[in-house]
Each structure stands twice: as structure tokens, then as C-alpha cells.
Amino acid sequence: MKPATGDTPLRVGRAGPRGVLFAMCLSLVLVVASVSALNLALPDLAVDLDASNSSLTWIADGYTVALAALVLPLGALGDLFGRRRMLILGNLVFGAAALCAAFADSTTHLIVWRVLMGVGAAMIMPGTLATITSVFPADKKDRGVATWSGFAAAGAIIGMLVAGALLEQWTWKSIFVVSAATSLVCALAALFLAPETRSSRPEPFDRGGSLTTALMVGTLVYGIIEGSDRGWTRPETLIAFGVSALALAGYIALGLRNRHPILDPRLFLLRGFRAGTIAITTQFMAVFGFFFVGLQFLQLVLGYSPLRSAVALVPVAAVVLPASQITPRLVQRLGYKAVLPAGLLCLAGGMFWLTLLDADSGYSAFLVALVVAGAGIGLIGSAGTSSIVDALGPDRQGVASAMNDTAREVGSAVGIAIMGSVFSSRYRSALPDTLRQLPAEAAETVRHSAAGGLEVASRLGERGLGLADGVRDAFMGGFTGAMSVVAVILAVAAVACLVFAPARPRSSAGPEEGTLKGEDAAADPVQDTPERRVST
DSSP states (O other): OBBBBBTTOOOOOOTTTHHHHHHHHHOOOOOHHHHHHGGGGGHHHHSSSSOOHOOOOHOOOOHHOOOOOOHHHHHHHHHHHHHHHHHHHHHHHHHHHHHHHTTTTTHHHHHHHHHHHHHHHHHHHHHHHHHHHHSGGGHHHHHHHHHHHHHHHHHHHHHHHHHHHHHHHTTTTHHHHHHHHHHHHHHHHHHHHHEEEEOOOOOOOOOHHHHHHHHHHHHHHHHHHHHHHHHSSSSHHHHHHHHHOOOOHHHHHHHHHHOOSSSSSGGGSSSHHHHHHHHHHHHHHHHHHHHHHHHHIIISSSSHHHHHHHHHHHHHHHHHHHHHHHHHHHHHHHHHHHHHHHHHHHHHHHHHHTOOTTTTTHHHHHHHHHHHHOOOOOHHHHHHHHHHHHOOOGGGGGHHHHHHHHHHHHHHHHHHHHHHHHHHHHHHHHHHHGGGGSSSHHHHHHHHHHHHHHHHHHHHHGHHHHHHHHHHHHHHHHHHHHHHHHHHHHHHHHHHHHHHSSSSOOHHHHSSSSSSHHHHHSSOTTTTSOEEEEEO
16 A cells, blocks of 8 residues: 555545544554553552652653653654554554563663653654544544544543553553553554555654754653652752753754754744643643552552552543543634633642542542543643644644644653652651651661552551551642642643633634734744645
8 A cells, every 4th residue: 555645545445534543542542551551550569679759750751751752753754654654663662662571570670661662652652643634534633633632531541440450360560461462453453444644745854853852851851750859959950951951952943943843943833833732731741640649549548459449530531531522612612712721720620629638538539630630631632632733734734743742742751750759759758757766678668659658567567557647648748749739830831821822723713824924924934845744
């Protein structure tokens, strides 16, 4: 099958667009589920591998950092050599790394294999949305995007449900074995159901832009995690933030000079592109940061099993999917300027509600936050993605897909890093003074993680009851602190979207590109140079 280009009509086989949607959403769910699924196993990893809070954050974030840092350059290579080809190769890399991770016997080895899984995921992710927007006709594209957005959010819950069921019978290693097998199924689905698509106008690969964007994301997350663990004024922390800032400046400078940048920085002057990027980034920052600490709340404070913890989060998916489906109609009637801030405020409200919980709060109070947050996630995911897609028009769906993916993964990585760091810092500072009475090794285990602290308390019998209560109270101090920080970030993002978001979608108000005036006219990137990341 020849790759689809601007001059080649797409052939999607007997399954048609629905088959393509199934294949792309299957790979999407695999990528997203792998961000969240391992969160259920964090308490077991803390005990089994003697992992500290910082190590747990890297186990969760190593995958996401690699995905966020490489999704743009690997997406660009997919545009050049074929998105389906890159997606299938990515599934094979992902599966091989997952299988190796199942045999990891130390936190260092596990982090390395998680990073390689992230590389495979970065090869998979960009082609999923770009292929959908290429295949679906214009009058059905919004519905395809909404379905993709719904599964992007619900995929996290699906991953946790599967992981919870596996952990009921086997160890955390089973999660990686099943992930490896699923990646093979995803590769076969893409091979038989999806057409090959690529850029209709191949352009030079932007090495400078690829290097600076990857360096910017990686060093930023490293600085956040290590700053919390080692100290914010330590040389390595300051160097990491300095390198990230220099990489950002380099990306902007190179992007403005390059005729074929991997992501033209002037695109951020487009109102819809800017607002959608802000909304998607902060949404995923909140969601995956919440999963990182929220699942530990269910397991360590409420005492739920891994499977019961996953089931407890199902109400999020039950709200997200229908909310995603009705969002295109809401956007048509109310506009992005109303829908995006409303979604962000709903999510902020859910996070703020969680700050009111304590160690004695039950699931019903937790459920209220899930329902409110789920409504916000459904609104933001669909409207934010459509805002980015609409801002660029039909000839630039490749860059729209890449930016959407990058915003999600950068948000996920930074969210886990920020909330994990705030949680870890507040947890350690809130531990009871009676910790000094323990042997040095036991006390260090308690400081490492709440799961380790409860394990120590369980070995002390009745003498450990007070320690267990102290560990749970310290956990809640970290939990509520993390939720407070993310609620404030979401509220600020809501105000930003109220200011920046366009009033109406492109289909109602006309394309943001081509008929730009004022600020946006200056933002239209080099109109005589077609964007490298075009899909058809």
C-alpha cells in the first residue's frame, strides 16, 4: 500500500474509518495506560525493591519523560518515513523493553527499561491522532477527535483496572508481561486496519529543534525531582534548571531562524493553539499527578487492594467518556472561551475538594471529587484538542497532533514530578517525632516512603499502631499539599484560557490561519514554507 499523501487518496480497507479508529485508540490506550498502571504497584515496589519516594517518582516518570522529550522528533520522523511504519516499530520497541522490565531486580534497572518503554511510546503516540484526522471526513473529524480524547483520558483507568486484576493474582512483574503481549496485538491491528500516511511535502529533519526540546523537558523534570529530594540550592539542581532555560532559549532562537522548524515557536501566538496547549498541559499535569498520589491514598490510607483501588477510580471514566462526546456541541454553541475555563475550573474544584480530606475520610468524600474532576477532564480533553487542531487548519494536522501529544506528555511528566516532589517533602516534614526512637535503618525506611513506614509499623505489633497512625497522617499532609498546588495551577490556567481562547471554533468563525489579523497575523509562521508536519 502506498503511503497517503496530498495527491494520493487514502485507502482504509474493509474496516473503514471505524477500523482505523479502533487500531489507533488501541495503541493510544496502551501508551496512556502504561503511565498510570504502575502507580498501583508503587507500594509493592517500595517494599520489594526498597525504593524511596524519589526512586518511585523516577520509576513513574522515567517513562513519561522519555515520551514527552522525544514525541516531537520521533513524530517528525514518522511524517517523513511513514506513521504506520513508525507506530508498528514503536510497539515492538515498547514490547521488548516491557518484557525486560519484568525481570528487573533493582530500581536502577527498572528505571532504565521504563525509559526505553517511553522511547517506544514516543514512536507510537504521534501517529494515532494524525492518522485519525487524515482518514475521517471533515464532517466527522470532530467526533473522531472527541473519541480519541475520551480514550486518552479513560485509557489511564483501563490500565489501572487491568493492573489491579493482575496484582490480585501475581506480582508487579505481570504488568510488564501483559504490556509486552498487548503491544504485539497493537502492532498487528495497525498493520491490518490502518493505512500508511506521511507528510505530503517531506522537509529536512530539524536536529537542533529536536535536541533543544528533548533537553528542555528532560532537565526540567530532573531538576524538579532532584530538587525535592536533594535540595533546591544544590549545584546539580540549579544546573538542571539552567540547562532547561538555555535549551528553551535555544529552541526559540533556532525555531525563528529555521525555515523548517520541528515546531515553529510563532505558532504559540495563535490564540486557539496557545489556549489549547495550556489547557491540555495543565489537565494532564493534574490527572497523572493525582493518579500518582491518589492511588496510594486508596491503598495505604483506606486499605484498598490494588483491584479495588482501580475500581474506585472507574467513576472518572464513566463521566469522562460521555462528557467528551457532548463537548463538540457545547463548543459550537458556547465557544472555546466558555468551555475551556469551565472544564479547568471543574478539575480545579475536584482537586480542591481533595484537600479537605483527612486520614479518617471515607470513599464517599473521595467520590465527590472524582465526579467533579471527571466532568472537567471530559470538557478539557476534547475542547483543548479541537482548539489546537482548529487553529492550524486542515493542512497542518501533523503539527497539531504532535503539539497535542507533547502537551499531554509534558503535562504528565511535570505533574508527576511536581506533585511527587511536594508530596515527598510534606510527608517527610510531617512524620512524628517518635521516629527517633526507632533503629536508624527502620527510621530511614519510614522516611523513604509511606508504604515502607506502614511495613515497619506492621512488624512492631501493638507498638507499631501509633507509628502507623503517624505515617498515615504524614501521608495526608503530603497528599493535601500536592492537591493544593495543582488546584492553584488549574485556576491560573482557567484565567489564561478565558483571556487567550478564541470565542468560536474555526468552522464557525473561519480559519485562524490565512485570514489572521493583528496579533495572529504576525504569528502566521512563514507562509511560503509549508509546515513539515502535514498530514492529509
